[in-house]
């Protein structure tokens with residue numbers, strides 16, 4: 001089921017929660033709505049679901065204006081962060097619920113309901129838990145039940161609002177891989193709300209980055225990460241180091257040193273350089289545009305980072321740079337750093353003035 005969102009806007013009192021949102025969701029894709037808290041992700045999801053109404057704009061389900069379809073007719077399955085399972089029902093009954101409450105004309109005979117529920121429990125790998133109650137399950141198992149229950153009604157659209165938000169990091173990771181695999185087997189259009197960029201990058205076919213009720217960028221995980229459309233997306237996705245720089249005489253100046261660039265830059269004035277920590281290359285103090293003293297060296301899993309205090313035109317600036325495996329530095333060492341791939345944003349402007357891969 002294809003979903004088109006057209007010029008959607010929503011206010012809560014004076015607060016603008018969605019501003020002229022346009023979005024095409026392809027049939028069968030898994031789309032992630034990603035953004036900081038309060039950016040409007042849940043509001044957009046609720047309007048798509050029919051649980052809330054927009055002040056302006058439309059949502060189309062397979063070309064039909066969804067305003068003409070009530071919640072039930074939209075055939076939407078939901079999974080929320082807080083497992084809204086019925087506590088007094090077993091896993092089996094929870095999953096069967098949506099099938100049993102259908103109007104008599106549409107309801108399947110009991111033996112078919114039993115067959116379908118069993119198949120769903122197998123599909124989400126919890127067939128052994130059918131007779132348990134929600135209290136007797138782990139958080140991850142409950143979310144599997146919630147997904148089986150959402151799928152029971154054979155939805156055209158699956159809406160997931162922070163489905164793994166309440167789970168610990170390890171369970172989250174395994175469940176999102178599981179969701180990715182499962183989604184490949186389902187012919188359902190899914191929209192996943194998350195504020196976890198790693199989750200979105202790993203699971204989604206495409207990501208919609210939202211900020212302040214607006215769409216900042218739509219793209220594949222690679223596009224979003226490697227070609228951020230603006231400074232908001234660069235800053236929000238992945239780690240970033242931001243350095244104040246100056247544009248003058250066609251070049252980028254870090255203090256009194258000119259950064260090697262591919263292009264001549266127009267204009268004069270302050271700007272900001274955005275660089276990923278792993279795109280800061282360690283080198284000779286005398287040659288690199290940035291110099292500083294190593295404060296600490298840290299290992300996080302297989303990666304090493306150095307906190308470098310840059311001597312930055314009077315202001316000290318602490319940056320975290322990724323250490324390539326062969327680089328040996330110790331606290332107290334003076335090092336040079338060169339931004340290898342970066343983007344330059346004029347102060348106050350979102351669009352990148354230039355980007356470079358040196």
Ligand SMILES: Nc1ncnc2c1ncn2[C@@H]1O[C@H](COP(=O)(O)OP(=O)(O)OP(=O)(O)O)[C@@H](O)[C@H]1O
Nearest residue numbers: 012015017035036037038039040041042043044195
């Ligand atoms: N019923 C409401 N009444 C008033 N304001 C609301 C209401 N629902 C949402 N908002 C506001 O609208 C903004 C967007 O909320 P929304 O829940 O869509 O954000 P979100 O991106 O999903 O955030 P989170 O990740 O924290 O869930 C927030 O500032 C929120 O406070």
